[in-house]
Amino acid sequence: MKDKYEYRNVFTNYLPLAINNDSIDKALNVANEIGSSYPILAIVTGTKPDFYKQAPLVTEAMKRHIPYFVIDTGQHFDNTLGYGIQEFNIQESVACNLQVRGNLMEKASELLLKFALFGKIFKEKFPGRSLLPIVHGDTLVAGITPLSWLFGLGQKVAQNEAGLRSMSPKYVRKLTLSEPNKDQIEEFVNSQFDSNHWFIARDEPFPEQVDTWICSAGAQFFFAPTVLNRDNLIREGYPEDLIYVVGNSVVDAIEMKRRSKPQSSIFDLYPQLVSGPVTSSLKGSSTARNEWIRVDIHRRENLTPSRFSIIVKSVIELVKAGYRVILIKLTATQHALEKYGLTNLLDTLQSEYPRSFVQTPLWKEYGHVIEFLDSGCCWLELTDSGSMQEELLYFPGVNSVTVRLNTDRPETIFEAEGNVLAPPVSPQWIVEIVKRVDQNKIPLYNQRRKKKIYGEPGQVSPRIMDILKKHFDENYNFYPWLHNRLGLWKEPDTEFTYL
Numbered sequence: 232m233k234d235k236y237e238y239r240n241v242f243t244n245y246l247p248l249a250i251n252n253d254s255i256d257k258a259l260n261v262a263n264e265i266g267s268s269y270p271i272l273a274i275v276t277g278t279k280p281d282f283y284k285q286a287p288l289v290t291e292a293m294k295r296h297i298p299y300f301v302i303d304t305g306q307h308f309d310n311t312l313g314y315g316i317q318e319f320n321i322q323e324s325v326a327c328n329l330q331v332r333g334n335l336m337e338k339a340s341e342l343l344l345k346f347a348l349f350g351k352i353f354k355e356k357f358p359g360r361s362l363l364p365i366v367h368g369d370t371l372v373a374g375i376t377p378l379s380w381l382f383g384l385g386q387k388v389a390q391n392e393a394g395l396r397s398m399s400p401k402y403v404r405k406l407t408l409s410e411p412n413k414d415q416i417e418e419f420v421n422s423q424f425d426s427n428h429w430f431i432a433r434d435e436p437f438p439e440q441v442d443t444w445i446c447s448a449g450a451q452f453f454f455a456p457t458v459l460n461r462d463n464l465i466r467e468g469y470p471e472d473l474i475y476v477v478g479n480s481v482v483d484a485i486e487m488k489r490r491s492k493p494q495s496s497i498f499d500l501y502p503q504l505v506s507g508p509v510t511s512s513l514k515g516s517s518t519a520r521n522e523w524i525r526v527d528i529h530r531r532e533n534l535t536p537s538r539f540s541i542i543v544k545s546v547i548e549l550v551k552a553g554y555r556v557i558l559i560k561l562t563a564t565q566h567a568l569e570k571y572g573l574t575n576l577l578d579t580l581q582s583e584y585p586r587s588f589v590q591t592p593l594w595k596e597y598g599h600v601i602e603f604l605d606s607g608c609c610w611l612e613l614t615d616s617g618s619m620q621e622e623l624l625y626f627p628g629v630n631s632v633t634v635r636l637n638t639d640r641p642e643t644i645f646e647a648e649g650n651v652l653a654p655p656v657s658p659q660w661i662v663e664i665v666k667r668v669d670q671n672k673i674p675l676y677n678q679r680r681k682k683k684i685y686g687e688p689g690q691v692s693p694r695i696m697d698i699l700k701k702h703f704d705e706n707y708n709f710y711p712w713l714h715n716r717l718g719l720w721k722e723p724d725t726e727f728t729y730l
Contacts, residue, residue: 242340245330245341245344245345246332247330248327248328248329248330248345248348248349248352249305249328249329249330250326250327250349250352251325251327251328254300254301254323254324254326255300255326255353257300258271258298258299258300258326259271259357261296261297262298262360265296265298267359268360268361268706269298269703269706270298270360270361270362270363270703270706270707270709271298271299271300271360271361271362271363272292272297272298272299272363272365272699272703273299273300273301273302273326273362273363273364273365274288274289274292274299274300274302274324274364274365275301275302275303275304275364275365275366275367275372275376276301276303276304276315276316276321276367276372277303277304277306277307277331277370277371278306278307278370278372279307279315279597280367280368280370280481280618281315281367281368281370281372282315282316282318282319282321282597283315283318283319283481283484283488283597284367284368284392284479284480284481284484284618285301285365286315286319286484287480287483287484287487287691287692288365288480288692288695288696289301289319289321289324290487290692291692291693291695291696292696294693294696295696295697295700297696297699297700297703299324300324300325300326300327301321301324301325301326302325302327302329302346302349302364303316303325303327303328303329304328304329304331304338305328305329305330305331306332306338306372308330310595314595314596315597318596318597318598319484319487327349329341329342329345329346329349330345331345335371335438338371339371339374339375342371342372342375342376342379343375343378343379345379346375346376346379346380346383347379347380347382347383347384348383350362350379350380350383350384351383351384354384361386361709363386363388363389363699363709364376364380364388364389365388365389365390365391365452365699366388366389366390366446367390367391367392368391368392368395368439368443368617369395369436369439369442369443369446369617369639370442371438371442373390373442373445373446374441374443374445374446375442375445376388376446376449377390377446377448377449377450378445380449381449386451386709386710387449387450387451387709387710388446388449388451389450389451389452389454389699390447390450390453390454391454391480391695392454392455392456392479392480393443393446393447393450393453393454393455393460393464393474394443394447394453394455394456394459394460394461394462394463394464394474395439395440395443395460395463395617395639395640396431396433396443396460396463396639397432397433397434397435397436397440397637397638397639397641398429398430398432398637398638398639398641399429399432399636399637399638400419400422400423400428400429400652401422401428401429401430402418402419402422402423402428403432403636403637403654405419406419406636406654406656407656408656408657409657410657410659411657411659411660411663416660416664416667419654420664420667420673423644423645423651423652424645424648425645426641426645426646429641429645432636432637434637435530435532435635435636435637436530436531436532436615436635436639437531437532439617440639443639447464447467447469450469451709452473452475452698453469453473453474453475454475454477454695454698455474455475455476455477456476456477456478456479456621456685456686457476457478457642457646457684457685458476459641459642459646460476461476470716473716475694475695475698477686477694477695477698478685478686478687478690478691478694479621479685479686479691480692480695481618481621481685482625482683482685482686482687482688482689482691483688483689483690483691483692484597485622485625485688486688486689488597488598488601489605491598492598492602493596493598493599493602496602497594497599497602497603498606500599501557501589501591503585503586503589504523504589504603504608505608521555522555522607522609522610523555523556523557523610524549524554524555524556524557524609524610524611524612524613524665525557525559525603525604525609525611525612525613525614526546526556526557526558526559526612526613526614527559527561527612527613527614527615527616527619528542528564528613528615528634529561529563529564529615529616530615530616530635531563532635533615533634533635533655534563534564534566534567536571538655539567539571539573540571540573541655541656541658541661542634542655542661543568543576544658545658545661545662546577546613547576547577548658548662549662549665550580550584550587550588551584552662552666553587554587554665555586555587555588556587556588556589557588557589557590557591558577558588559591559592559593559594560590560591560592560593561593562593604622604623604626604629605626607628609629610628610629610630610669611629611630611631611665611668611669612630612631612632613632613653613665614633614634615633615634615635617638617639617640620633620638620640620643620650621640621643623643623649623650624643624647624649624650624681624682624683624684624685625681625683625685625688630649630668631643631649631650631651632650632651632652632653632661632664632665632668633650633651633652633653634652634653634654634655634661635652635654635655636652636654636655636656637652638650638652642684643684646682646684647681647682647684648682649681649682651664651673708721
């Protein structure tokens with residue numbers, strides 16, 4: 232009988248794990264000095280934000296003589312996205328490069344298999360030695376790594392930046408595609424600064440909201456940036472005694488980059504970014520603003536046809552209204568411009584307004600972002616980045632307008648009052664909210680009044696490391712069984728044979 236099935240290969244040819252035994256041996260030597268079974272911390276990186284938000288943990292682990300190494304997914308293998316490892320000088324600490332490649336599904340499946348494989352290799356070489364991974368935030372790495380570790384080795388992980396849950400102002404339910412009037416804009420804006428006017432809306436960002444929920448399920452220790460994040464986790468049933476409100480390690484990264492300037496200035500790379508008179512190049516405008524609006528749009532949901540075209544049109548309107556705009560074109564942004572045929576539109580805008588509209592690729596160094604935001608040449612960031620919403624609270628002269636229908640950092644709005652949502656349902660919504668910020672008609676804290684809700688620079692990562700060191704010193708068991716957490720008894724710290 233003829234075979235009725237069609238057969239196809241499921242897996243692509245995976246690149247091998249790249250294991251640096253020197254980094255592993257160095258961590259083992261430190262651990263052996265403390266005790267024969269002392270745990271090792273595996274600081275996990277994958278995406279560009281991971282490099283600078285996890286780098287302060289590397290620094291603090293070294294200071295506290297905590298045995299550690301870095302596991303990098305290797306998914307950012309180009310010199311721009313992956314430069315953070317060199318910029319923060321953590322390349323010598325990388326014990327394993329997983330060399331993950333492909334699209335979202337391919338990276339997820341490859342990461343699931345490879346991360347557990349590295350754990351098994353480690354356990355085989357060093358039986359009786361616990362290894363605790365600490366992942367960051369809401370990236371694919373944070374979502375898949377805990378699953379891999381839990382299913383592959385029966386252990387849980389720690390999560391830096393835990394409890395991120397998206398919320399949306401209740402007013403979004405009233406939004407329509409018609410142009411808003413003044414009263415509608417004011418009602419929407421004012422409602423955002425009352426925490427009672429928000430609801431959980433975890434549909435977006437995708438896949439980040441999925442990743443952060445999965446990560447929580449596989450986490451043993453939760454390092455929450457704010458009380459709101461802690462309350463999210465408690466509401467979902469996670470153990471309160473293992474949730475620590477510590478702030479956000481991004482504030483430590485900002486401090487590190489302020490102390491260590493980039494070798495080449497961003498103004499050397501892009502001399503046109505220096506503030507200066509622009510009215511002569513603006514057609515009939517007499518109210519031009521010298522400082523820049525920096526636009527950073529890359530979320531998947533904002534790159535859908537309707538939203539993206541609305542955002543691009545709002546950029547054009549802002550430039551024509553007399554504002555100076557710099558558009559940062561990430562890879563995804565560039566692809567969307569090409570896909571929807573908008574590249575020529577922006578190129579024409581740049582030729583007509585050469586002193587008011589600039590397009591650049593993604594800036595290679597995080598230090599360049601810090602330099603520019605500190606320079607006084609930027610008065611507003613128009614963004615859909617979660618991390619930028621946090622970071623902008625620590626730049627007194629820069630306002631934040633988030634182009635989204637919801638946000639996973641709602642505390643930056645109703646607690647810190649340093650951010651505001653502009654819904655991408657029409658260009659007018661975005662443009663009018665920007666104008667209101669410019670005219671001080673929106674109650675954003677600026678200058679020295681911004682609330683530092685994510686902790687003081689230089690204090691967050693030390694707090695995380697102090698907590699982990701306490702658990703390490705107590706020989707904490709990382710297996711997930713409830714009898715361990717309740718203190719009824721403790722199983723031997725060995726791998727289960729059936730896993």
